[in-house]
Amino acid sequence: MLSLPLSGHVNPIAAVADELRARGHEVAWAGSESFLRPALGPDATIYPIPLRLHRGQGDLGIAAIRSRWAGYVVPHAKYTLDAIDAAVRDFAPDAIGVDQHAVAGALVANRHNLPWASLAPTSMELGRPYRTALPAVEAWIQQHLAGLWRHAGLPGQPPYDLRFSPYLVIAFTTAALARPDLPEHSGRALALVGPAVGARRAGPDFPVERLDPGRRTVLVTVGTLAMDHAAVFYQRMVAALAPLGERLQAIVVTPDGTLPGDVPAHVMPTPRVALPRLLPHVDAVVSHGGLNTVCETLHHGIPLLVAPVKDDQGINAAQVEAAGAGRRVSFFRARPDALRAALLDVLDRPAYRAAAARVGASFEAAGGAVAAAGHLATLAAAGGRG
Amino acid sequence: MDDPYVAELVALLGEVTGEEPAWLAAIGAHTRLDADLLLESVELIALDALVRARHGDGADLTRYVAGLSIDELVELTVGDLARHIAAHSLAAPSGAPPR
Numbered sequence: 001m002l003s004l005p006l007s008g009h010v011n012p013i014a015a016v017a018d019e020l021r022a023r024g025h026e027v028a029w030a031g032s033e034s035f036l037r038p039a040l041g042p043d044a045t046i047y048p049i050p051l052r053l054h055r056g057q058g059d060l061g062i063a064a065i066r067s068r069w070a071g072y073v074v075p076h077a078k079y080t081l082d083a084i085d086a087a088v089r090d091f092a093p094d095a096i097g098v099d100q101h102a103v104a105g106a107l108v109a110n111r112h113n114l115p116w117a118s119l120a121p122t123s124m125e126l127g128r129p130y131r132t133a134l135p136a137v138e139a140w141i142q143q144h145l146a147g148l149w150r151h152a153g154l155p156g157q158p159p160y161d162l163r164f165s166p167y168l169v170i171a172f173t174t175a176a177l178a179r180p181d182l183p184e185h186s187g188r189a190l191a192l193v194g195p196a197v198g199a200r201r202a203g204p205d206f207p208v209e210r211l212d213p214g215r216r217t218v219l220v221t222v223g224t225l226a227m228d229h230a231a232v233f234y235q236r237m238v239a240a241l242a243p244l245g246e247r248l249q250a251i252v253v254t255p256d257g258t259l260p261g262d263v264p265a266h267v268m269p270t271p272r273v274a275l276p277r278l279l280p281h282v283d284a285v286v287s288h289g290g291l292n293t294v295c296e297t298l299h300h301g302i303p304l305l306v307a308p309v310k311d312d313q314g315i316n317a318a319q320v321e322a323a324g325a326g327r328r329v330s331f332f333r334a335r336p337d338a339l340r341a342a343l344l345d346v347l348d349r350p351a352y353r354a355a356a357a358r359v360g361a362s363f364e365a366a367g368g369a370v371a372a373a374g375h376l377a378t379l380a381a382a383g384g385r386g
Numbered sequence: 387m388d389d390p391y392v393a394e395l396v397a398l399l400g401e402v403t404g405e406e407p408a409w410l411a412a413i414g415a416h417t418r419l420d421a422d423l424l425l426e427s428v429e430l431i432a433l434d435a436l437v438r439a440r441h442g443d444g445a446d447l448t449r450y451v452a453g454l455s456i457d458e459l460v461e462l463t464v465g466d467l468a469r470h471i472a473a474h475s476l477a478a479p480s481g482a483p484p485r
Binding site: 060061062063065066132133134135136137140314318328330332333335338 | 403404405421425429455459460
């Protein structure tokens with residue numbers, strides 16, 4: 001398994017790896033042990049590659065696309081290539097699972113002629129979102145992929161888009177959510193398995209006994225953003241919630257578990273909490289639109305207000321809206337009145353909850369980590385050498 | 387603000403974003419859409435609709451940005467859009483004297 005040292009990428013893939021191991025398969029990872037070990041547990045096999053930090057992660061908008069590829073994906077692929085190649089030679093896998101952003105895995109699989117699957121833990125590449133609106137950006141990404149192909153000493157041009165294995169593409173979503181952004185099927189096997197939720201918990205439980213069962217409950221969580229981006233949004237969100245104390249209570253997740261200024265009693269700041277045991281008590285989630293948060297929320301049939309900041313979050317927000325499972329608001333622009341109106345709409349209109357439940361049911365039917373493990377096991381058996 | 391096309395774009399950006407007068411007052415020809423205004427693709431599409439309604443389909447902003455490289459997109463300014471509109475418009479900017 002090859003991914004990037006980012007929780008949102010590793011967590012779903014780790015759930016698939018756990019399922020494969022439970023079936024008796026051997027799984028190894030190559031990557032930063034200091035990052036992977038806490039995420040994977042003490043028993044995981046890890047071929048260690050020292051963690052190297054990359055610049056530009058604070059960028060937004062188009063600049064974030066540029067820094068993702070030129071400042072992260074490409075240097076990370078070059079930096080990890082030799083260590084991954086050595087790990088593959090030593091471990092001799094029957095198949096490789098490759099995060100769409102861990103391009104070195106695609107290169108090594110081609111070098112050794114091994115079956116491999118692309119894994120899409122985010123929505124960023126799946127629909128190749130720039131191919132029509134910003135074709136020069138898509139071409140620029142393809143140039144980077146071709147450059148990596150040559151860097152790995154492979155002949156000519158990449159025979160296909162290296163983000164999409166010709167063997168198998170596993171996406172942790174379903175058509176009920178991602179229909180607007182699914183890749184065109186040029187002979188690829190696309191497995192839409194829904195979210196892969198592991199046994200490990202990200203953070204402590206929220207004390208649900210603090211919640212008043214007579215009022216609706218709203219969870220506000222905008223991920224691990226630097227507070228300088230989030231401060232204004234939190235301020236406006238608290239102002240949006242302030243007059244609603246009669247009818248609802250809000251759990252607001254912040255990096256340090258506090259909010260500045262006067263916070264009304266029905267607004268409860270908290271540090272990072274585990275979602276699985278909290279979500280059954282929640283009526284609506286306000287999120288930045290990270291795919292994991294969006295999918296966990298929809299899995300519980302809860303509608304969303306999505307305020308996307310960067311990366312694939314705008315894509316996820318648009319998908320939530322298109323599915324009817326919530327609304328998109330502007331993270332940078334929405335004022336308290338607009339946030340309040342949108343939140344009340346999401347809470348009060350049953351259609352949002354019904355649509356969220358439909359998407360959640362599609363996740364349940366898609367099979368998650370179990371289905372993904374089945375696809376990978378089939379791939380390994382077909383290409384395996386024993 | 388000298389360029390009437392820039393002035394009109396600032397007004398249209400206000401319509402599209404709902405931002406406050408102080409935010410709009412800080413916008414000039416050199417303001418970058420990406421890093422300075424954090425303009426999102428849905429906002430660009432809305433801006434494009436307003437521009438085409440005033441200046442005709444030839445002023446199409448989405449086709450203009452589709453032809454730009456990633457470095458040009460990062461550096462794209464309000465002045466760049468104003469020049470594109472001025473070059474392709476069927477009409478004078480609203481509120482400005484006819485040329």
